[in-house]
Amino acid sequence: MARPTIADIAREAGVSKGAVSFALNGRAGVSEATRERILRIAEQMNWRPHSAARALGGARAGAVGLVLARPARTIGLEPFFGQLLSGLQAGLSASGTALQLLVLEDTAAEIEVYRRWASEHRVDGFVVVDLQVRDPRIPVLEELGIPALVIGGPGRHGSLPSVWADDREAMISIVDYLAALGHRRIAHLAGLPAFQHTQRRIRAVRDCARRLGLTEAVSLPTDFSDAEGAAATRTLLARPDRPTAIIYDSDVMAVAGLGVAAEMGVAVPGELSLVSFDDSTLARIVHPSLTALSRDTFALGEQVARELLAVIADPSSARDVQNPTPRLTVRESTARPL
Amino acid sequence: MARPTIADIAREAGVSKGAVSFALNGRAGVSEATRERILRIAEQMNWRPHSAARALGGARAGAVGLVLARPARTIGLEPFFGQLLSGLQAGLSASGTALQLLVLEDTAAEIEVYRRWASEHRVDGFVVVDLQVRDPRIPVLEELGIPALVIGGPGRHGSLPSVWADDREAMISIVDYLAALGHRRIAHLAGLPAFQHTQRRIRAVRDCARRLGLTEAVSLPTDFSDAEGAAATRTLLARPDRPTAIIYDSDVMAVAGLGVAAEMGVAVPGELSLVSFDDSTLARIVHPSLTALSRDTFALGEQVARELLAVIADPSSARDVQNPTPRLTVRESTARPL
DNA sequence: CGGCAGCACTGAAGCGGTTTAGTTGCTCTG
DNA sequence: CAGAGCAACTAAACCGCTTCAGTGCTGCCG
Numbered sequence: 001m002a003r004p005t006i007a008d009i010a011r012e013a014g015v016s017k018g019a020v021s022f023a024l025n026g027r028a029g030v031s032e033a034t035r036e037r038i039l040r041i042a043e044q045m046n047w048r049p050h051s052a053a054r055a056l057g058g059a060r061a062g063a064v065g066l067v068l069a070r071p072a073r074t075i076g077l078e079p080f081f082g083q084l085l086s087g088l089q090a091g092l093s094a095s096g097t098a099l100q101l102l103v104l105e106d107t108a109a110e111i112e113v114y115r116r117w118a119s120e121h122r123v124d125g126f127v128v129v130d131l132q133v134r135d136p137r138i139p140v141l142e143e144l145g146i147p148a149l150v151i152g153g154p155g156r157h158g159s160l161p162s163v164w165a166d167d168r169e170a171m172i173s174i175v176d177y178l179a180a181l182g183h184r185r186i187a188h189l190a191g192l193p194a195f196q197h198t199q200r201r202i203r204a205v206r207d208c209a210r211r212l213g214l215t216e217a218v219s220l221p222t223d224f225s226d227a228e229g230a231a232a233t234r235t236l237l238a239r240p241d242r243p244t245a246i247i248y249d250s251d252v253m254a255v256a257g258l259g260v261a262a263e264m265g266v267a268v269p270g271e272l273s274l275v276s277f278d279d280s281t282l283a284r285i286v287h288p289s290l291t292a293l294s295r296d297t298f299a300l301g302e303q304v305a306r307e308l309l310a311v312i313a314d315p316s317s318a319r320d321v322q323n324p325t326p327r328l329t330v331r332e333s334t335a336r337p338l
Numbered sequence: 339m340a341r342p343t344i345a346d347i348a349r350e351a352g353v354s355k356g357a358v359s360f361a362l363n364g365r366a367g368v369s370e371a372t373r374e375r376i377l378r379i380a381e382q383m384n385w386r387p388h389s390a391a392r393a394l395g396g397a398r399a400g401a402v403g404l405v406l407a408r409p410a411r412t413i414g415l416e417p418f419f420g421q422l423l424s425g426l427q428a429g430l431s432a433s434g435t436a437l438q439l440l441v442l443e444d445t446a447a448e449i450e451v452y453r454r455w456a457s458e459h460r461v462d463g464f465v466v467v468d469l470q471v472r473d474p475r476i477p478v479l480e481e482l483g484i485p486a487l488v489i490g491g492p493g494r495h496g497s498l499p500s501v502w503a504d505d506r507e508a509m510i511s512i513v514d515y516l517a518a519l520g521h522r523r524i525a526h527l528a529g530l531p532a533f534q535h536t537q538r539r540i541r542a543v544r545d546c547a548r549r550l551g552l553t554e555a556v557s558l559p560t561d562f563s564d565a566e567g568a569a570a571t572r573t574l575l576a577r578p579d580r581p582t583a584i585i586y587d588s589d590v591m592a593v594a595g596l597g598v599a600a601e602m603g604v605a606v607p608g609e610l611s612l613v614s615f616d617d618s619t620l621a622r623i624v625h626p627s628l629t630a631l632s633r634d635t636f637a638l639g640e641q642v643a644r645e646l647l648a649v650i651a652d653p654s655s656a657r658d659v660q661n662p663t664p665r666l667t668v669r670e671s672t673a674r675p676l
Numbered sequence: 677c678g679g680c681a682g683c684a685c686t687g688a689a690g691c692g693g694t695t696t697a698g699t700t701g702c703t704c705t706g
Numbered sequence: 707c708a709g710a711g712c713a714a715c716t717a718a719a720c721c722g723c724t725t726c727a728g729t730g731c732t733g734c735c736g
Contacts, residue, residue, distance in 0.1 A: 005691090005692055006693065007693095015715075016716045017716090018715075019715055019716075020693095021693070021695085022694095022714095022715090029713085030713095031715090046457075048457040048458050049458060049693075050458060050459050051399075051460045052390040052391075052392075052393030052394045052692080053390075053692035053694090054693060055389075055390030055721095056388070056691085057693060057722095062460075063438070081420075082420075085439070089439075089440060089441055098438050099440070100401070100436050100437070100438060100439075101427075101439045103424050104427075120386050120387060121388050121389060121722095122400075226619050230623065255620075255623050255624065259623050259625035260625070262625035281590070284564070285564045285568065285593055285597050286596075286624065287597035287599075289597070343723080344724095353685070354685065355687090355722090356685075356724080356726090357684080357686075360724095362723095363724085366683090367685070369685090372684080372685085387723075388721085388722050390721085390722080391691090391721070391724090392722080392723060394690095394692065394693085395691045395723060395724045395725080
């Protein structure tokens with residue numbers, strides 16, 4: 001038989017469609033004996049719910065959306081996203097929820113997709129990343145009234161629940177570590193200034209430098225690309241009073257910076273210490289391996305999935321959850337300055 | 339009004355639901371004047387189709403599936419997938435088709451997902467990657483009778499259409515290039531032997547070495563991980579008659595190998611030339627930058643999307659399409675041997 | 677001018693579930 | 707022992723859209 005339906009099961013079991021529906025969804029309304037009989041028949045007929053039919057009738061769509069507005073090519077490169085994706089799926093698969101992924105170029109298009117997917121009932125909720133300073137996506141999602149979970153914060157993300165890690169503490173731990181090694185001239189290659197996390201990290205560096213009396217700590221914004229990371233590193237290293245340590249907001253930029261140092265004949269870690277704000281296999285496999293801030297991105301993804309599913313099931317359960325503060329993993333790229 | 343339906347439009351336009359459906363889907367059955375009136379009203383009411391309702395009634399689900407059986411953490415690292423993903427989406431978005439992505443650990447689970455998604459009507463077709471030697475997924479997909487497009491080949495992929503590039507020619511171009519530089523001891527760090535493309539590349543190296551009289555060309559299988567890439571490189575470089583050139587099946591392994599060479603004090607490209615079979619930003623940002631085989635993975639994704647949509651629209655249009663053979667991009671990691 | 681093809685459109689029947697308003701038949705209670 | 711209360715189940719509506727068998731009406735041809 002091609003694709004049995006609950007009507008087939010009902011006929012076979014000699015009950016009504018409604019009874020079958022109750023039985024299959026573990027709801028009250030059928031006796032334990034009948035439920036088991038129905039389940040056995042469904043199993044034996046190899047029945048599977050038709051996701052569209054379920055989504056109709058106002059029920060859940062059985063999927064959540066993750067929309068990324070980034071240049072297509074950075075997405076494959078950032079290990080962060082792969083890890084996050086896997087974690088999300090691990091967390092979602094428990095409830096049989098699928099993940100709809102879309103990568104596109106800008107925030108305007110992203111917002112359009114939120115609108116479309118929400119009105120097409122294609123997803124039950126969204127995961128929002130790369131929180132911006134005055135994020136235009138927030139009011140749209142609030143207006144749509146669809147469950148959405150923000151990764152990042154604490155910060156302005158309206159009424160939407162979030163999962164966040166303490167970027168500020170993490171950045172302070174890096175600067176403290178470098179200062180303890182004896183570094184006085186520290187530079188920070190930040191990401192896009194439009195992102196909230198970039199702002200927080202820049203502020204953390206500034207505050208920390210002030211506290212430690214490091215007058216020369218600078219933060220330079222970039223677009224997160226390897227190209228700008230390399231260019232900025234080159235500029236920094238060409239200065240007469242070049243920094244003895246550089247902190248990169250992403251591992252890709254850190255690796256690019258490492259390449260520039262090698263090219264310019266600046267010894268790492270002898271003459272220059274490098275730290276990446278993001279850890280990944282990438283940071284481990286280069287030589288010298290990079291001291292980096294390790295966070296469990298996979299676990300973050302799982303946590304996000306759990307929270308989002310909770311909000312979908314019960315919108316009033318929305319809350320902000322803190323993810324453990326990332327810890328510094330010391331490798332070969334940092335040492336005392338000469 | 340909350341979410342207008344075609345019934346609302348029909349009432350507003352003073353026609354039947356059927357007429358509205360015809361108008362909105364560009365089908366015959368309404369006059370041009372009526373169609374425009376209906377479209378204008380739909381637009382004005384901000385109507386969007388309910389994807390589930392459409393998928394019911396036997397129509398399309400409006401999504402295709404990409405299921406990857408790989409360790410979760412490699413997925414984020416391989417730039418190849420990110421690029422492919424973006425390309426796929428670029429190709430799919432034209433027809434408003436979404437991509438359902440799932441990453442899981444093994445092929446058995448992958449097959450289970452094919453079965454489930456197909457019977458739940460969640461997707462209209464699948465993209466299949468990492469073709470294996472006797473791929474168990476092929477017969478399942480054939481049996482399910484659902485459109486599926488294989489990336490990779492030419493090879494045994496049953497009746498399923500494919501998009502493929504000539505790995506063999508590509509590998510030969512690498513070996514020829516290295517031989518022309520004067521290398522005689524060439525090693526090849528291959529990927530998982532279970533993959534068809536691994537086998538093809540190994541055969542190409544062997545045939546080419548024989549033709550050129552390179553008796554010492556060896557291929558070592560790995561699991562594509564940076565760890566095995568590094569370990570195998572270490573083993574090779576520790577040999578008394580160590581190779582003067584190493585070809586890596588992936589950029590991640592190549593970067594890991596580069597790290598090992600630096601660590602062991604083997605100069606690249608002075609004492610050792612390195613070539614990666616996969617190009618990406620990664621290959622460009624390390625120092626020395628890696629000579630690599632460049633293919634337009636984004637374009638590949640687009641092409642795959644186009645072909646898959648064509649097969650979904652008309653199963654009889656299934657065919658094998660060749661993607662341009664990748665070309666070698668020479669960078670800093672290759673030179674004449676000492 | 678009758679007949680017939682073709683166009684524009686209607687009305688209703690699904691698609692495969694969920695949900696709700698009954699309907700039985702039974703037990704329990706006062 | 708009447709009536710309430712409940713468990714177990716049925717029947718039918720409904721979700722939003724597609725599809726198909728009609729139904730008028732027009733226009734053209736012989």
